[in-house]
Amino acid sequence: MKKRITIIEDNVSIREGFRAVLDTIEKYEVMNLYSNCEDALANLDQDQPDVVLMDIELPGMDGIAGTVRIKKQLPNCIVLIITVLEDSEKVFRSLCAGAGGYIVKNSNISEIVQNIDEALAGGAPMSLSIARMVVQSFRQQQDSPLTERETQVLQSIAEGKSYSKIALDLYVSKETIRSHIKNIYRKLEVSSKADAIKIANSNKWVTGRSL
Amino acid sequence: MKKRITIIEDNVSIREGFRAVLDTIEKYEVMNLYSNCEDALANLDQDQPDVVLMDIELPGMDGIAGTVRIKKQLPNCIVLIITVLEDSEKVFRSLCAGAGGYIVKNSNISEIVQNIDEALAGGAPMSLSIARMVVQSFRQQQDSPLTERETQVLQSIAEGKSYSKIALDLYVSKETIRSHIKNIYRKLEVSSKADAIKIANSNKWVTGRSL
DNA sequence: CGTAAAATCCCCCAATATGGGTGATTGATT
DNA sequence: AATCAATCACCCATATTGGGGGATTTTACG
Missing domain, CATH: 3.40.50.2300 (Response regulator)
Structure with a gap:
């Protein structure tokens, strides 16, 4: 044919x-x-x-x-x-x-x-x-200023999870997550989820897709 | 060499x-x-x-x-x-x-x-x-139950934006965004950002990656 | 061994965001 | 005419967020 x-x-x-x-x-x-x-x-x-x-x-x-x-x-x-x-x-x-x-x-x-x-x-x-x-385009994690844990937290933020949900998922207190977030914001010089996600995304510090 | x-x-x-x-x-x-x-x-x-x-x-x-x-x-x-x-x-x-x-x-x-x-x-x-x-893996939007606008809103949610920010970006009222969200939640049968993002991601109704 | 960094946790506070409800109007599309 | 999409409004209660103070413990490295 x-x-x-x-x-x-x-x-x-x-x-x-x-x-x-x-x-x-x-x-x-x-x-x-x-x-x-x-x-x-x-x-x-x-x-x-x-x-x-x-x-x-x-x-x-x-x-x-x-x-x-x-x-x-x-x-x-x-x-x-x-x-x-x-x-x-x-x-x-x-x-x-x-x-x-x-x-x-x-x-x-x-x-x-x-x-x-x-x-x-x-x-x-x-x-x-x-x-x-x-x-x-799949490549990630060039040289992130974030620690492994912080990356993990930011990844969860990018998935739309709340602090409480992340805390549950990682088996730590909500306060711990808040600490990580504060550190992330300070390192990335931002002060909102959206800004942090934008930066992390453009630098591929977080994933976002599967095959 | x-x-x-x-x-x-x-x-x-x-x-x-x-x-x-x-x-x-x-x-x-x-x-x-x-x-x-x-x-x-x-x-x-x-x-x-x-x-x-x-x-x-x-x-x-x-x-x-x-x-x-x-x-x-x-x-x-x-x-x-x-x-x-x-x-x-x-x-x-x-x-x-x-x-x-x-x-x-x-x-x-x-x-x-x-x-x-x-x-x-x-x-x-x-x-x-x-x-x-x-x-x-780049392909998206198989057969989404969401309308174009709803997809756009959900995409913004996935980028970590707040309702107000999305409203500003799309030049509509915050209430409109809230309406869209409610419709999205109803269609996807979820009741949180994280769940909506998870579903939209696994079905590739939103992007998440750039080249 | 000592220091620094990372990870963990706690409290306070005020502003904002969120989710759910119950509507309504306009314009397309069918 | 009926449906759907998109737009907007108001109420309410709760959750979340961001910023400010701290503190402790574990881990890593010279």
Whole structure:
């Protein structure tokens, strides 16, 4: 069974370039080409693509919003973002939107075919630097001024727990937690939960996510 | 300049197998082999490895704790986890510990060489399925019962903001926020911030991470 | 051994936040 | 017409928070 591919890209030559290359591959079937998300979404049900090659800068709805819509309608469809820039903010938002890979548009079109194959094989194609970025996003605890216990307390704060709840969880008195909080605030030079969490988050002193 | 490699692996034959293969490659220099993290850490300063191949199940300190220690001493050293199992919990904790890649031990040793090269080239080698797992970990908002606004409010709660602060940020009254919270609690069947955050987090209705 | 840091606990106080209730209005969407 | 989303209001009791004083014990390190 041929894999159905849809391309959303506003640049005509790139769009047609993709089609030309992908058309030569028997296992692929290029369903349709679109210059914007709106048109593509209107025809999603007919196209039923297995893979969507999505540009990120588009007139009207951008590629990220488009990805969200596509995944909502076709959860099993793999959306691969194809772009010229490695904008970390966009990479992050694309992945959150449900993109299955983030490919940097380069001269070598055969690499793109390789990437599509990788995505269909269950992988998540990314350039080397993006893969590194993604993996590094898990990294935490650079050089926190906080002690282990304080980190633990702040982590609990970030989970929305009250002092009393944290005290229960850690088998200590509420007053102890308050002491830790005071020390944390002093070290981070803040005076509220929100500020402490913001700093701890941006420095990755607390986690926040699981696989 | 040759790339310095250290191997930490308790299985003798695998350990020696790696050395045998890597020794045949001119650009690599295998510094030392260790059967546990403790010994490896004691010699880190002499070895000064560019890359550490790390087993995850080890006697004494496990590979994850070892990774943390190594990264603390040699932040630029790349630690590649080599394991037989793709345990999502371990993958996650390894990456958090600072691992630069997570390679599944397989029969093909040449693939491992390829992976080391990829890591040295600035990438983050992973098996297809792990790459997919990692990327999917960014994915959010499966089918939340919450409205967009409610999600926004809950997100702010997860950031430790008070009702008043959220109200200011969203340019609405504090009472409006309270209404949203009440609706959120009703929908999620909880009655506290912590519980709401826990549910929203496990269902990925709120973010928590940045790149 | 002595010091410093970390972790533990206690009290006081005032301001704020929170959770629950019971509403109401407006604008979309269906 | 009915539903849902989003907005706002007021009441009330309790919990939480942040800041100020302390104190004790355990642990780590030179």
